[in-house]
Amino acid sequence: MDINWKNLGFGYIKTPYRYVSDFKDGKWDDGKLTQDDKVVLSECAGVLQYSQSVFEGLKAYRTKDGKIVTFRPDLNAARMADSAKRLEMPVFPEERFLEAVDMTVAANKDYVPPFESGASLYLRPFMFGSSEVIGVKPATNYQFRLFATPVGPYFKGGIKPITIRVSDFDRAAPRGTGHIKAGLNYAMSMHAIVDAHNNGFDENLYLDPATRTYVEETGGANFIFITKDSKLVTPKSDSILPSITRRSLCYVAEKYLGLTVEHRPVKLEEVAEFAECGLCGTAAVISPVGKIYDHGKEICFPSGMENAGKITRKLYDTLTGIQKGEIPAPDGWIREIK
Numbered sequence: 001m002d003i004n005w006k007n008l009g010f011g012y013i014k015t016p017y018r019y020v021s022d023f024k025d026g027k028w029d030d031g032k033l034t035q036d037d038k039v040v041l042s043e044c045a046g047v048l049q050y051s052q053s054v055f056e057g058l059k060a061y062r063t064k065d066g067k068i069v070t071f072r073p074d075l076n077a078a079r080m081a082d083s084a085k086r087l088e089m090p091v092f093p094e095e096r097f098l099e100a101v102d103m104t105v106a107a108n109k110d111y112v113p114p115f116e117s118g119a120s121l122y123l124r125p126f127m128f129g130s131s132e133v134i135g136v137k138p139a140t141n142y143q144f145r146l147f148a149t150p151v152g153p154y155f156k157g158g159i160k161p162i163t164i165r166v167s168d169f170d171r172a173a174p175r176g177t178g179h180i181k182a183g184l185n186y187a188m189s190m191h192a193i194v195d196a197h198n199n200g201f202d203e204n205l206y207l208d209p210a211t212r213t214y215v216e217e218t219g220g221a222n223f224i225f226i227t228k229d230s231k232l233v234t235p236k237s238d239s240i241l242p243s244i245t246r247r248s249l250c251y252v253a254e255k256y257l258g259l260t261v262e263h264r265p266v267k268l269e270e271v272a273e274f275a276e277c278g279l280c281g282t283a284a285v286i287s288p289v290g291k292i293y294d295h296g297k298e299i300c301f302p303s304g305m306e307n308a309g310k311i312t313r314k315l316y317d318t319l320t321g322i323q324k325g326e327i328p329a330p331d332g333w334i335r336e337i338k
């Protein structure tokens with residue numbers, strides 16, 4: 001094994017072991033670790049025809065004292081259960097999800113990067129319809145799978161603010177699937193993100209599709225805003241994916257930093273009033289946003305394009321401090337893998 005942890009990006013690197021369990025005849029089998037990275041499916045598998053698939057994303061990493069841990073994996077297990085139910089897929093039991101995480105990380109422990117590198121072992125649990133489906137209906141058989149791939153630190157050379165644009169495309173319909181982690185939500189975002197990149201933007205800000213007046217989220221991260229009087233405001237909508245990072249940041253803001261937190265609908269027209277803006281998700285924890293481009297108009301946050309805003313920075317440092325074991329964590333947030 002020859003990995004330069006510091007130069008790792010966010011790409012797939014095959015690791016020796018993955019966890020697999022199949023759902024057949026109405027029940028999950030015992031599941032096991034395997035070295036076989038290939039999935040062999042019928043050409044008519046439900047996932048290939050009608051995109052019946054859901055996934056999760058979390059990280060295993062080393063703490064300063066050498067422990068290997070994951071961050072709130074129980075919330076990933078619960079969210080995957082919610083996602084599965086919405087797509088008429090069987091739920092992979094939450095206890096078994098945690099077991100699969102522990103087993104896969106332990107089996108690939110040589111690929112958990114050293115603490116100092118800032119790199120981590122990204123975990124991708126996912127589930128898909130594996131049996132043949134041609135008339136539109138849910139598959140009868142499914143596979144749950146979990147693989148691990150080492151990824152580099154998200155911010156190399158400092159946290160730099162990004163520029164995003166208000167998208168003309170919508171991400172999720174009202175009463176649709178925006179609140180679950182389904183591959184289909186990403187398939188339809190590919191065109192919008194390629195177009196954003198071609199036009200020099202880092203991300204898309206999606207509006208609520210019904211009225212196009214409220215802020216929802218980006219393709220893969222929730223928003224947090226900081227008001228000029230240091231409140232944390234985060235958009236509320238039934239079609240936003242409930243980010244575990246965002247929920248953790250709101251807790252940290254309130255309980256560790258003593259900030260007021262508001263979870264409420266946020267109008268696009270009030271965004272220019274905020275002092276700071278950030279995108280939150282597992283990959284970056286928080287990416288500060290310096291500028292939002294909206295059809296010829298620019299919203300430039302006072303925090304600027306050089307550094308993260310002061311509160312954003314504090315939130316980032318506190319949550320990553322908790323994750324790294326440098327700041328005491330709330331009960332149940334850190335799961336050690338033995």
Ligand SMILES: *Cc1c(COP(=O)(O)O)cnc(C)c1O
Pocket residue numbers: 057181217218219220221222241242243244245246280281282283
């Ligand atoms: C995964 C995801 C997020 C971030 O969720 P975390 O649990 O914080 O990683 C945000 N938005 C969308 C659409 C996502 O798929």
